[in-house]
Amino acid sequence: MKTANIRLFTGLIALPAILLQDNPFGIMLQALYVIVLALTHGRKFRLLPNLILMLSVSSAHLLQPNGYLIVSIGSFPITLGALLLGLRKAFTLIALLYLSHYMVTGRPEFPGRLGKVISLQFYYFDKITSGWREITPKRPFIKAVDTLMLNLTEEKAASIMSIGKDEVVFNRRELLENILHTVVLWGLFLLGAWHILPTL
Amino acid sequence: MIPRSKTNGRIEFIALLAAFSLFLSTVEYMIPKPVPFMRIGLANLPLLIGLGLLDSREYILLALLKVLGQGLVTGTIFSYIVLFSLGGTVSSAFIMYVLFRYGRKWTSLIGISIAGAMASNITQLQLSRLILFGDAARLIAPPFLIVGLITSVILGVFAERFVETSAWYRRALEKQL
Numbered sequence: 001m002k003t004a005n006i007r008l009f010t011g012l013i014a015l016p017a018i019l020l021q022d023n024p025f026g027i028m029l030q031a032l033y034v035i036v037l038a039l040t041h042g043r044k045f046r047l048l049p050n051l052i053l054m055l056s057v058s059s060a061h062l063l064q065p066n067g068y069l070i071v072s073i074g075s076f077p078i079t080l081g082a083l084l085l086g087l088r089k090a091f092t093l094i095a096l097l098y099l100s101h102y103m104v105t106g107r108p109e110f111p112g113r114l115g116k117v118i119s120l121q122f123y124y125f126d127k128i129t130s131g132w133r134e135i136t137p138k139r140p141f142i143k144a145v146d147t148l149m150l151n152l153t154e155e156k157a158a159s160i161m162s163i164g165k166d167e168v169v170f171n172r173r174e175l176l177e178n179i180l181h182t183v184v185l186w187g188l189f190l191l192g193a194w195h196i197l198p199t200l
Numbered sequence: 201m202i203p204r205s206k207t208n209g210r211i212e213f214i215a216l217l218a219a220f221s222l223f224l225s226t227v228e229y230m231i232p233k234p235v236p237f238m239r240i241g242l243a244n245l246p247l248l249i250g251l252g253l254l255d256s257r258e259y260i261l262l263a264l265l266k267v268l269g270q271g272l273v274t275g276t277i278f279s280y281i282v283l284f285s286l287g288g289t290v291s292s293a294f295i296m297y298v299l300f301r302y303g304r305k306w307t308s309l310i311g312i313s314i315a316g317a318m319a320s321n322i323t324q325l326q327l328s329r330l331i332l333f334g335d336a337a338r339l340i341a342p343p344f345l346i347v348g349l350i351t352s353v354i355l356g357v358f359a360e361r362f363v364e365t366s367a368w369y370r371r372a373l374e375k376q377l
Contacts, residue, residue: 011278012278015278038275043275056332056333057332057333059336060332060333060334060336060337061334063334063335063336064334064335089332093279093280093331093332096278096279096280097275097276097279097280097281099278099279100271100275100276100277100278100279100282101275101276102275103275103277103278104271104272104275104277104278105275114264117211117214117215117261117265118265118268118269118272120211120212120215121215121218121219121222121265121269122219122222122269122272123215123219124215124216124218124219124220125219125222125223125269125273127219128219128220128222128223129223129226132223142358142361142362142365142366143365145362145366146362146365146366146367146368146369149216149220149366149368150367150368150371152216153216153368153371153372
């Protein structure tokens with residue numbers, strides 16, 4: 001099994017632990033864990049989109065008051081239940097996003113005919129990216145795109161069958177690391193479910 | 201029965217269009233946006249171009265490859281974002297294909313592009329109501345639909361011009377006949 005596929009399966013096993021988490025503190029820790037995981041595997045963290053997501057989801061939930069009243073801004077009530085629900089949802093979405101980032105680091109290969117077509121798609125994607133750099137002038141844009149597509153069609157693509165041959169590489173260390181990640185994420189879920197983590 | 205070599209040729213052609221869509225989505229990714237989920241929809245251009253070149257099964261495959269490819273490149277394939285992408289792409293592909301097949305006489309690619317964008321945006325708004333914002337989703341609906349309308353007109357004009365002037369498109373069309 002390729003290293004990238006180990007990460008893919010780890011993510012699939014850990015997904016329910018994030019989706020089922022209903023402890024706000026637990027989901028926050030899980031989100032932090034997968035963000036670090038994605039960052040240490042070459043992915044970038046962009047603060048602004050995450051902040052916008054968190055603010056927009058939380059404020060949307062405030063429109064439906066729920067639970068203890070924290071403060072009123074004019075006639076608008078800010079309730080603890082609504083705020084926690086919004087935050088939990090936002091953290092779940094962020095955690096899933098970064099888990100997904102981690103799962104596809106190293107480009108996993110999908111099985112079957114669809115997997116081969118996806119490989120072929122990426123083969124052409126590389127060709128388009130490098131071909132586009134070589135095209136001059138790039139204006140008018142339609143003419144440049146047309147030239148690019150003509151060049152690519154004329155090139156004989158590698159056979160579908162020869163693309164995406166999976167290299168069987170067993171990486172014990174990677175496997176152990178990923179078992180640890182799974183245990184941590186499920187452990188945080190259990191700590192939340194058993195009310196060992198604070199509920200805020 | 202279609203010979204295997206011809207089938208492979210068609211699959212290569214669909215993969216090429218899907219790769220083009222992926223390329224355009226990476227171009228779009230680099231364009232700054234005020235709100236993360238507001239998109240220009242550049243990656244839909246191959247779907248518009250593909251209307252005249254693909255049959256229904258091939259068109260579905262192209263739409264699927266667009267979603268999967270984008271999800272893999274941006275790393276969002278197992279997140280909620282792919283649901284938005286899938287919902288938007290499937291609904292717009294369906295509307296555009298039906299309009300192209302049965303209403304081409306009365307509709308240009310601009311009209312088809314607008315219909316596709318509206319179908320995609322309405323589906324995504326419904327999904328954002330269910331997944332993200334609840335009933336507050338109606339607050340983002342007006343700017344979301346207005347931006348969708350403007351970008352879909354631009355995309356439709358571009359697709360129309362491309363189909364009229366492209367030598368590659370003409371050649372691909374001739375191969376089909």
